[in-house]
Amino acid sequence: MMNHSKARTSERIVKVGLIQSACSPDPAANLKHALAAAEHAARDGAQIICMQELFRSQYFCQSEDYQHFQLAEPIPGPTTQAFQKLAKTKRVVIIVSLFEKRTSGLYHNTAAVIDADGSLLGIYRKMHIPDDPLYYEKFYFTPGDLGFRAWQTRYGKIGVLICWDQWYPEAARLTALQGAEILFYPTAIGWHPREKAALGARQHSAWETVQRAHAIANGCYVAVANRVGHEKLSGDGIEFWGQSFVAGTTGEILAKASAAENETLIVPLDLGKVDDTRTHWPFLRDRRIDAYAGLTQRLID
Numbered sequence: 001m002m003n004h005s006k007a008r009t010s011e012r013i014v015k016v017g018l019i020q021s022a023c024s025p026d027p028a029a030n031l032k033h034a035l036a037a038a039e040h041a042a043r044d045g046a047q048i049i050c051m052q053e054l055f056r057s058q059y060f061c062q063s064e065d066y067q068h069f070q071l072a073e074p075i076p077g078p079t080t081q082a083f084q085k086l087a088k089t090k091r092v093v094i095i096v097s098l099f100e101k102r103t104s105g106l107y108h109n110t111a112a113v114i115d116a117d118g119s120l121l122g123i124y125r126k127m128h129i130p131d132d133p134l135y136y137e138k139f140y141f142t143p144g145d146l147g148f149r150a151w152q153t154r155y156g157k158i159g160v161l162i163c164w165d166q167w168y169p170e171a172a173r174l175t176a177l178q179g180a181e182i183l184f185y186p187t188a189i190g191w192h193p194r195e196k197a198a199l200g201a202r203q204h205s206a207w208e209t210v211q212r213a214h215a216i217a218n219g220c221y222v223a224v225a226n227r228v229g230h231e232k233l234s235g236d237g238i239e240f241w242g243q244s245f246v247a248g249t250t251g252e253i254l255a256k257a258s259a260a261e262n263e264t265l266i267v268p269l270d271l272g273k274v275d276d277t278r279t280h281w282p283f284l285r286d287r288r289i290d291a292y293a294g295l296t297q298r299l300i301d
Contacts, residue, residue: 012271017046022229042090062234072101088118097186116154126162150178176218190240216251219278249277
């Protein structure tokens with residue numbers, strides 16, 4: 001067990017900002033709102049700011065509609081350029097979730113990582129693509145082909161995964177093994193209104209618990225930015241459950257947003273605790289990498 005009597009690594013404080021908001025049908029208005037929210041977070045001291053998944057539009061994957069491909073844009077492109085300018089001016093790191101048009105007929109659900117000097121450090125393309133009622137992402141997104149990635153930013157080493165990725169411990173582990181001190185998850189998840197009464201509490205609890213477990217298993221922070229609002233683009237639509245949160249290196253909830261309001265969480269994190277936790281809870285040391293070959297198989301008979 002962790003021995004708190006031993007000397008701790010020196011503090012390395014960084015402030016994380018998570019932007020949680022409802023989205024309108026107007027992409028230009030959503031971008032303007034997101035830029036203003038990020039600027040406000042920077043003024044309030046946030047150094048690494050994460051936008052929610054696909055914040056430039058409402059969650060269009062509720063249906064399979066070719067018109068929605070018009071929402072996609074290249075990277076670099078107008079949205080990344082706007083956030084690069086903001087990042088450079090405010091000296092902040094920003095994670096920007098986008099519907100990426102790579103070329104005609106090839107699209108991804110992508111996060112761009114912008115450093116505090118305004119440079120585009122790189123992109124992560126969502127690896128796990130869902131196909132569920134009202135979450136028809138396979139129609140729109142090609143699975144990521146860049147693997148799992150971590151970046152050294154001005155304020156710490158971070159990894160980025162996207163929404164459906166958050167259910168997969170393999171994704172968190174492979175990102176953490178690259179040295180990520182914080183795992184960010186831009187997210188768009190909510191309830192089907194007809195299921196909320198019977199299943200809602202369990203669904204939300206499972207979502208939060210599995211991500212807290214990623215923090216514990218990897219000795220790192222987990223930061224999740226989700227959207228809010230009831231978006232009715234098909235059938236009864238989706239009631240996004242908000243509740244963006246940050247979990248500490250032993251899985252504790254450090255801060256959580258509301259279930260229904262536009263909100264920005266600004267949370268100070270001591271990155272020194274990553275080394276401290278990983279030293280005293282040496283899960284990475286005790287991994288049996290010689291015994292895990294089965295993880296690369298679809299099923300072990």
